[in-house]
Amino acid sequence: MSDLPLSPVSPIARPGWASRVPVPVLLAAAFLAVLAFSMAFPRVVTPYDPLVSDVAHAMQPPDATHWFGTDRIGRDVFSRVIYGARYSLLIGLSSMIVSLLVGLVLGVTAGLGRRAVDEGASRVFDVLSAFPPVLLSLFVVTFLGQGIVNMAVAVGIAGIPKFGRVLRSQTLGVRRADYVTHAVTFGMSRARVFVRHILPNVLAAVPVIATIDIGSAIIAVSALSFLGLGPQPPTPEWGVMLAEGRDVLRVAWWPSVFPGMAITLTVMAFSLIGKFLARVYGVRTR
Amino acid sequence: MKTDPSLAQPQSLVDIRGLSISFPHANQGKPLVRGVDLSIRAGECVALVGESGSGKSLTARSLIGLAGQGARIDAHRFDVNGLPALDFREHDWRALRGAFAGLVMQDALVSLDPLRTVGAEIGEAVALHAGLRCHAERSARVRAVMSDVGIPEPERRVRQYAHELSGGLRQRALIASAIAAGPSLLIADEPTTALDVTVQAQILAVLAARLREGVGVLLISHDLAVVADIADRVLVMYQGEVVDSGPTGSVLNNPSHPYTRQLLAAQPSALSRGHQLGSARMVPDPQALGESGELTILREPLPARPAPSDEIVLKVDAIGKRYARRGAAGNDMFTALDDVSFSVHRGEVVGIVGESGSGKSTCANIVLGLVTPSAGAVDFLGTRWNGAKLKEASRRALRPRLQYIPQDPLSSFDPRHTVQQLLQEGLFSVDLSRRAVIDRSVELLEQVGLDAGYLGRRPATWSGGQRQRVAIARAIAPEPALIVCDEPVSALDVCVQAQVLDLLAALQARLAMSLLFISHDLDVVRHVADRVLVFKDGRVVEAGEAERVFESPQHAYTRELMAASPSVRRVKRSLEPGGALMNRSLLVTL
Numbered sequence: 001m002s003d004l005p006l007s008p009v010s011p012i013a014r015p016g017w018a019s020r021v022p023v024p025v026l027l028a029a030a031f032l033a034v035l036a037f038s039m040a041f042p043r044v045v046t047p048y049d050p051l052v053s054d055v056a057h058a059m060q061p062p063d064a065t066h067w068f069g070t071d072r073i074g075r076d077v078f079s080r081v082i083y084g085a086r087y088s089l090l091i092g093l094s095s096m097i098v099s100l101l102v103g104l105v106l107g108v109t110a111g112l113g114r115r116a117v118d119e120g121a122s123r124v125f126d127v128l129s130a131f132p133p134v135l136l137s138l139f140v141v142t143f144l145g146q147g148i149v150n151m152a153v154a155v156g157i158a159g160i161p162k163f164g165r166v167l168r169s170q171t172l173g174v175r176r177a178d179y180v181t182h183a184v185t186f187g188m189s190r191a192r193v194f195v196r197h198i199l200p201n202v203l204a205a206v207p208v209i210a211t212i213d214i215g216s217a218i219i220a221v222s223a224l225s226f227l228g229l230g231p232q233p234p235t236p237e238w239g240v241m242l243a244e245g246r247d248v249l250r251v252a253w254w255p256s257v258f259p260g261m262a263i264t265l266t267v268m269a270f271s272l273i274g275k276f277l278a279r280v281y282g283v284r285t286r
Numbered sequence: 287m288k289t290d291p292s293l294a295q296p297q298s299l300v301d302i303r304g305l306s307i308s309f310p311h312a313n314q315g316k317p318l319v320r321g322v323d324l325s326i327r328a329g330e331c332v333a334l335v336g337e338s339g340s341g342k343s344l345t346a347r348s349l350i351g352l353a354g355q356g357a358r359i360d361a362h363r364f365d366v367n368g369l370p371a372l373d374f375r376e377h378d379w380r381a382l383r384g385a386f387a388g389l390v391m392q393d394a395l396v397s398l399d400p401l402r403t404v405g406a407e408i409g410e411a412v413a414l415h416a417g418l419r420c421h422a423e424r425s426a427r428v429r430a431v432m433s434d435v436g437i438p439e440p441e442r443r444v445r446q447y448a449h450e451l452s453g454g455l456r457q458r459a460l461i462a463s464a465i466a467a468g469p470s471l472l473i474a475d476e477p478t479t480a481l482d483v484t485v486q487a488q489i490l491a492v493l494a495a496r497l498r499e500g501v502g503v504l505l506i507s508h509d510l511a512v513v514a515d516i517a518d519r520v521l522v523m524y525q526g527e528v529v530d531s532g533p534t535g536s537v538l539n540n541p542s543h544p545y546t547r548q549l550l551a552a553q554p555s556a557l558s559r560g561h562q563l564g565s566a567r568m569v570p571d572p573q574a575l576g577e578s579g580e581l582t583i584l585r586e587p588l589p590a591r592p593a594p595s596d597e598i599v600l601k602v603d604a605i606g607k608r609y610a611r612r613g614a615a616g617n618d619m620f621t622a623l624d625d626v627s628f629s630v631h632r633g634e635v636v637g638i639v640g641e642s643g644s645g646k647s648t649c650a651n652i653v654l655g656l657v658t659p660s661a662g663a664v665d666f667l668g669t670r671w672n673g674a675k676l677k678e679a680s681r682r683a684l685r686p687r688l689q690y691i692p693q694d695p696l697s698s699f700d701p702r703h704t705v706q707q708l709l710q711e712g713l714f715s716v717d718l719s720r721r722a723v724i725d726r727s728v729e730l731l732e733q734v735g736l737d738a739g740y741l742g743r744r745p746a747t748w749s750g751g752q753r754q755r756v757a758i759a760r761a762i763a764p765e766p767a768l769i770v771c772d773e774p775v776s777a778l779d780v781c782v783q784a785q786v787l788d789l790l791a792a793l794q795a796r797l798a799m800s801l802l803f804i805s806h807d808l809d810v811v812r813h814v815a816d817r818v819l820v821f822k823d824g825r826v827v828e829a830g831e832a833e834r835v836f837e838s839p840q841h842a843y844t845r846e847l848m849a850a851s852p853s854v855r856r857v858k859r860s861l862e863p864g865g866a867l868m869n870r871s872l873l874v875t876l
Binding site: 177178179181182183184185186187188189196197200201204 | 654655656678681682683684685686688689690692694697698699700701702711712714715764
């Protein structure tokens with residue numbers, strides 16, 4: 001009977017979720033990869049300068065030479081959309097980083113601190129989320145003045161409560177986890193337990209919220225630019241292009257529809273990937 | 287159910303031959319249950335016993351068409367309630383559930399609807415199947431069923447919700463809802479696993495009362511001891527097949543299959559003290575040659591251990607803990623622990639037994655210095671360790687000397703960490719070079735019977751036994767003087783439990799550590815402990831040498847606990863053929 005297979009089963013292989021990525025998520029990732037490439041090397045993708053106007057060929061509908069047509073003063077819409085990715089994505093990314101950093105500090109402090117600290121930080125999140133994000137960003141831009149950096153900060157402030165709340169609840173869960181208690185029984189100092197166990201496990205939620213948040217940041221950035229509070233014309237930012245295209249919308253659809261599609265597809269791509277990551281990591285985003 | 291008077295034999299409720307169950311997307315399409323023969327007659331209790339994943343629950347659920355979505359069921363014969371059930375459709379099954387067969391599941395809290403009163407839950411089954419539409423008749427029936435299962439004051443309990451009832455009452459309510467429509471068959475899937483021994487004994491008594499009324503019972507358990515007293519026949523399942531079956535007495539005393547023998551041999555008991563469990567073998571008794579089939583258990587002794595010294599490692603002095611009741615006014619306090627004193631000597635194993643809520647875990651947390659006691663103090667290695675106004679910083683230097691093995695090691699592992707990192711954590715207080723840390727980690731893994739290949743892996747998908755080995759390796763890493771083990775084996779199957787207990791005993795002897803071993807399982811504590819403390823309602827009601835306490839318990843509560851504790855040694859006296867053989871206790875040590 002010694003040959004009875006009584007010893008426990010051998011460890012099972014890691015579930016192969018990587019091989020089961022849904023097709024829409026793969027498409028989204030491919031789209032973002034193409035976008036990132038055109039952001040880095042716009043000259044490879046398009047021969048035209050986004051700022052050079054050619055009045056002789058103004059308001060051309062899309063054709064073989066100008067894939068997305070030309071705008072009111074004859075600039076190539078395709079190359080403006082490509083160059084515009086730099087502005088829209090980078091501003092969206094930096095505002096997300098602003099929300100992340102402030103939200104992380106406030107959220108982790110709230111999760112670890114005493115009740116009064118927690119209440120204080122949570123009320124900050126309540127106040128910030130009481131205003132619609134675009135309205136709040138409008139306030140901040142009016143207060144700080146126009147410009148790319150100020151707009152990134154403004155959109156970032158509006159995104160703080162989303163990060164703060166998720167990271168606070170994540171911290172609350174992690175600090176009560178058995179492995180944190182167990183680390184205490186090894187005689188570790190509080191700081192060491194925080195650095196080794198609490199922070200890394202709290203940060204596990206960040207990629208998920210960040211990916212979802214960057215989409216809404218891009219929308220907010222475009223909305224503010226559309227209102228003329230961000231980069232100024234002739235900068236090829238997608239929101240600015242939408243605003244310019246609005247004037248000629250009755251006669252030409254292409255100067256507004258293509259930057260609009262760029263915004264929509266980018267935001268959809270980020271949100272698809274974010275939701276997928278949320279499912280894989282089991283993070284609740286609300 | 288009407289009994290056909292023409293049948294001379296008790297009616298066969300279920301008759302199944304050659305059952306196999308497979309799922310197209312699980313186990314590579316190979317069947318999870320193979321070749322199972324099962325028949326249950328009225329008034330008979332059949333037990334399905336096996337470790338987790340052996341297919342016992344799946345088999346039982348297939349009897350009421352609940353094997354799960356996409357399940358493929360094949361059998362030579364599959365008669366349920368006298369009807370060929372292989373080509374049943376959903377509405378045929380629905381007519382059978384509740385009316386012919388009731389299902390009792392393990393966790394009553396999740397099986398009862400939290401939004402409905404117990405009365406409504408039981409009343410539903412009555413209304414559905416017994417055809418009692420009249421309100422007064424129905425509530426009379428509900429109360430009758432509730433008193434049948436021994437729920438006191440049914441008039442008051444019908445209006446309560448599941449969360450307002452204790453675990454035992456909840457399980458009774460679940461049984462009541464299963465038998466409300468008067469089924470001929472009761473399927474009980476681990477009905478007592480989450481319950482204390484005394485409550486478990488009461489629930490088994492409720493099932494026994496159903497049996498006397500002529501209900502057939504299919505009892506599913508991972509524990510042979512639980513079913514020993516009540517079952518008429520036992521089927522032992524292993525990896526989807528029935529490996530041993532027959533009358534309870536002959537399966538327990540004369541198991542034919544190596545697995546069943548191993549299961550019985552690995553069971554800790556009074557006789558296994560000081561011996562290994564994992565290597566224990568059930569063999570024909572060489573001293574009883576001629577008497578056919580008599581078996582005995584051969585056990586190898588554990589490695590010799592140094593006698594416990596007089597040096598006191600841990601001294602617990604009159605500790606108490608009171609909590610404010612949730613949502614209650616200021617001075618309504620709940621006493622979790624009251625005036626508990628004991629000490630642990632170097633190299634000694636002290637066991638703590640008691641039911642849930644008796645204060646065992648509160649005591650462990652105070653000893654571990656994770657909870658500050660409301661009264662009293664704890665000294666560890668001659669220094670004040672825990673007490674009022676004592677700060678964590680003053681404990682830190684001594685922390686590595688007191689380690690902890692939890693019931694569920696997985697939750698105590700940082701989910702991001704590999705085994706290497708987990709062990710490094712245990713070694714963090716020891717000043718070692720990077721190279722030496724790895725060497726020591728490999729050495730630690732070898733001590734717990736794992737090889738160096740485990741270092742880079744994460745334990746999330748491992749079996750319970752492997753995880754517990756890693757937890758033990760981590761606990762012994764800083765060479766502690768005392769390890770607190772809080773229910774370290776209660777989540778494990780018997781055979782794995784045997785290996786883990788052997789490992790703990792061997793390490794305890796080799797490293798001359800002391801253990802504070804907390805368990806609700808009296809047999810396990812009896813097997814490992816030198817001294818034992820019996821907890822009840824936050825107090826120590828009895829303490830003493832383990833053998834003395836279990837041999838001649840002084841306190842009434844200890845006796846009650848021991849009487850309620852199931853044991854394979856008290857084999858049911860049965861009138862089956864060969865009964866004379868069964869009545870003899872055959873589990874002897876050589």
